[in-house]
Amino acid sequence: MYARRAERLAPTLPPSAVTGTIGFDSGHAFPGVLPDLTREADVALTRYRAETLQYAPRAGLPDLREWIASYTTGVSVENILVTNGAKHALELVCRVLLDEYDPIIVTAPTYFSAIPIVRSFGATFIDVPQDASGLDVSALAAILGRLPRPPKFIYNVPDYHNPTGVTMPIERRQALIALAERYQIMLVEDSPYREVRFEGTPVPSLKSLGGDRVILLGTFAKLMAPGLRVGWAAAPAPFIARMAQLKTDAGSCPLTQRVILEFLAAGRLPQHIERVQATYRANRDHMMAALARELPEATYDRPHGGYYIWLTLPDGVSGDAVAACAAQQGVSIIAGSKFYANPGPTHHVRLAFSHASHEEIDDGVRRVAEAVRAVRQ
Amino acid sequence: MYARRAERLAPTLPPSAVTGTIGFDSGHAFPGVLPDLTREADVALTRYRAETLQYAPRAGLPDLREWIASYTTGVSVENILVTNGAKHALELVCRVLLDEYDPIIVTAPTYFSAIPIVRSFGATFIDVPQDASGLDVSALAAILGRLPRPPKFIYNVPDYHNPTGVTMPIERRQALIALAERYQIMLVEDSPYREVRFEGTPVPSLKSLGGDRVILLGTFAKLMAPGLRVGWAAAPAPFIARMAQLKTDAGSCPLTQRVILEFLAAGRLPQHIERVQATYRANRDHMMAALARELPEATYDRPHGGYYIWLTLPDGVSGDAVAACAAQQGVSIIAGSKFYANPGPTHHVRLAFSHASHEEIDDGVRRVAEAVRAVRQ
Numbered sequence: 001m002y003a004r005r006a007e008r009l010a011p012t013l014p015p016s017a018v019t020g021t022i023g024f025d026s027g028h029a030f031p032g033v034l035p036d037l038t039r040e041a042d043v044a045l046t047r048y049r050a051e052t053l054q055y056a057p058r059a060g061l062p063d064l065r066e067w068i069a070s071y072t073t074g075v076s077v078e079n080i081l082v083t084n085g086a087k088h089a090l091e092l093v094c095r096v097l098l099d100e101y102d103p104i105i106v107t108a109p110t111y112f113s114a115i116p117i118v119r120s121f122g123a124t125f126i127d128v129p130q131d132a133s134g135l136d137v138s139a140l141a142a143i144l145g146r147l148p149r150p151p152k153f154i155y156n157v158p159d160y161h162n163p164t165g166v167t168m169p170i171e172r173r174q175a176l177i178a179l180a181e182r183y184q185i186m187l188v189e190d191s192p193y194r195e196v197r198f199e200g201t202p203v204p205s206l207k208s209l210g211g212d213r214v215i216l217l218g219t220f221a222k223l224m225a226p227g228l229r230v231g232w233a234a235a236p237a238p239f240i241a242r243m244a245q246l247k248t249d250a251g252s253c254p255l256t257q258r259v260i261l262e263f264l265a266a267g268r269l270p271q272h273i274e275r276v277q278a279t280y281r282a283n284r285d286h287m288m289a290a291l292a293r294e295l296p297e298a299t300y301d302r303p304h305g306g307y308y309i310w311l312t313l314p315d316g317v318s319g320d321a322v323a324a325c326a327a328q329q330g331v332s333i334i335a336g337s338k339f340y341a342n343p344g345p346t347h348h349v350r351l352a353f354s355h356a357s358h359e360e361i362d363d364g365v366r367r368v369a370e371a372v373r374a375v376r377q
Numbered sequence: 378m379y380a381r382r383a384e385r386l387a388p389t390l391p392p393s394a395v396t397g398t399i400g401f402d403s404g405h406a407f408p409g410v411l412p413d414l415t416r417e418a419d420v421a422l423t424r425y426r427a428e429t430l431q432y433a434p435r436a437g438l439p440d441l442r443e444w445i446a447s448y449t450t451g452v453s454v455e456n457i458l459v460t461n462g463a464k465h466a467l468e469l470v471c472r473v474l475l476d477e478y479d480p481i482i483v484t485a486p487t488y489f490s491a492i493p494i495v496r497s498f499g500a501t502f503i504d505v506p507q508d509a510s511g512l513d514v515s516a517l518a519a520i521l522g523r524l525p526r527p528p529k530f531i532y533n534v535p536d537y538h539n540p541t542g543v544t545m546p547i548e549r550r551q552a553l554i555a556l557a558e559r560y561q562i563m564l565v566e567d568s569p570y571r572e573v574r575f576e577g578t579p580v581p582s583l584k585s586l587g588g589d590r591v592i593l594l595g596t597f598a599k600l601m602a603p604g605l606r607v608g609w610a611a612a613p614a615p616f617i618a619r620m621a622q623l624k625t626d627a628g629s630c631p632l633t634q635r636v637i638l639e640f641l642a643a644g645r646l647p648q649h650i651e652r653v654q655a656t657y658r659a660n661r662d663h664m665m666a667a668l669a670r671e672l673p674e675a676t677y678d679r680p681h682g683g684y685y686i687w688l689t690l691p692d693g694v695s696g697d698a699v700a701a702c703a704a705q706q707g708v709s710i711i712a713g714s715k716f717y718a719n720p721g722p723t724h725h726v727r728l729a730f731s732h733a734s735h736e737e738i739d740d741g742v743r744r745v746a747e748a749v750r751a752v753r754q
Contacts, residue, residue: 026432027432028431028432029430029431031427031431034426034427034430034431035430036422036426037422037430038418038419038422038423041415041418041419041421041422042415042418042419044418045413045414045415045418046415049411049413050408050411051604052604053406053411053412053414053602053603053604053605054405054406054408054411054602054603054604055403055404055405055603055604056604084461084626084629084630085625085626085627087625087626087627088625088626090625091625095497113627116622117625120472120623225430225431226430226431226432226627227428227429227430227431227432227433227630227631227632228430228630228632229626229627229628229629229630245493246497248462248464248465248467248468248494249461249462249464249465249606250462250464250490250603250606251606252461252606253461253604253605253606253630253633254604255604255605255632255633256630256632256633
């Protein structure tokens, strides 16, 4: 079946489709929005060769730390650590804060790649429910009131949450920070999708509202390209110094840092962000239209940014079974169960609209709908 | 004093000298041997853009793993993990193997950057002495015979040891492997300088002699350029799989990996290694001549490769005091005490001849000699 479909679709679809597999699973960028960085690399490897091919400062190139500090409300350069992506920053936060059996707070569901990182330090998870405004702060207050000691940190994705797509309004953010202050718990704000905004205005970050109570994780993966592998943490200076001590990369790659700096210095970022927003907005709209047409029995909240739609399947339909069946139909999606740190609901799946073309979205959603119907029978 | 010297030397010296500081401390490359990688980056960012700007496989680009496997005797692709430098590989080895209070074996002295990485996992160090043939296997046998349980691993730099410069002959390597086999201890072979060889023929690696008993750490930092931040581990396949699980970078940077592959595919490596060897050989000879002239009271073994000379100072002269005094004279060296995991001898300093020009070597060794005489008085 793969081969037949692939043959039929090959002329209009990108290489991934040649094998018949449509990728709704990953957080890969849409190939058409990957920027041309040849000029930036050329400058980085000529004018800056003595910098880009030597060891770099462990905390990051000073110019890049300056830029990130100016991009982030309420911090300065000593609050910034450049890392090999935001997940690397989360690992370093865990290395500083966690001891074995420490509990941490996560939403249910939460970003599935954060789970094994935290778990590898022997920590345990306490789930907090979410609603259409994100993390349920009243529920968290009740949980904290019952705990014998406060958890080490609260991990959350407040902007275009992964996987649910919801964004916390400012009142909810303020309430969360007040609660974290009351119990003296650090807040880890993971915000890769903040600029991947389709409508509405940005809500102030937890970091800008909560100051030293918050460790912000950022990345150029969604601002520019995943392959650069450059992210950052913004945190109190002594915390950044401890994270830097635990970095074993002898400084993140100065070549990719300088490529980013040249891109920023050329003023290309605002235009690139507009292109990213327009591309993913159109992809979201296309996927929503396909879902309305092909799978009206599933429900979801319209995401105002990010890469994902979090589908609630009809009662009794297992997301794991749908994902397995969809894979056989040549479309990769991720079962909702993977997004729960502790066992949770099983009737969800996450669809990424970031990487696929419109044709793939149409075809892929049709196959997902077939998978749902096959599982229901 | 800094300013006056800097002014006098500025026309012939690299930028670091403009501030008056001569760098004998770091493992930076000589600026003149940093390769031109502009063509490689251009190809990586055009023909391979869909690869180099997206997430890469966690274990590394398959082509690069293939190349490393073919470069390494006795392994295949599933034995290779691409990392963000060799120290990152060491960290992952520690994460897999170490529990708090575990002892590991190191030479005294040992590579000083390995010490805090191992220590950050709560492990402890057992020192083994070295002689002109490297790690003293008889002494290690005596130590292992007395321990209640075997250490988790033996860490060593068998080729052009950092800091002492000694290389283990094959018989010594075979004896070490036999001992590790007898006690079922893993050997971690850190070998960044293997190709930075000035004379003689290479000795077979511990990995080629010891097979699955050995975890080899390699790097392109010394083969090509430190700033690329690409290294690797070669180990049994299940061990590599576990290391890959613990990698939090979502795959090492595919852009720098592809730049390296293009450099290798163009056949540039052999010629580049010749240039590296000629440059550092000349630097070593220049530093040895300067030491004979300026500081005949210090002794050292002639290194046949690598970046460093390990100076034994006259009796009663503290390496820490000499390093502090030399810093005031505008030359950075590292006190020998920093290379001991447990408190050790204090009458050594390490001089790196890799980064400095010949003029800087002459001037820097003169200043080190002045520092030694100032401390002696």
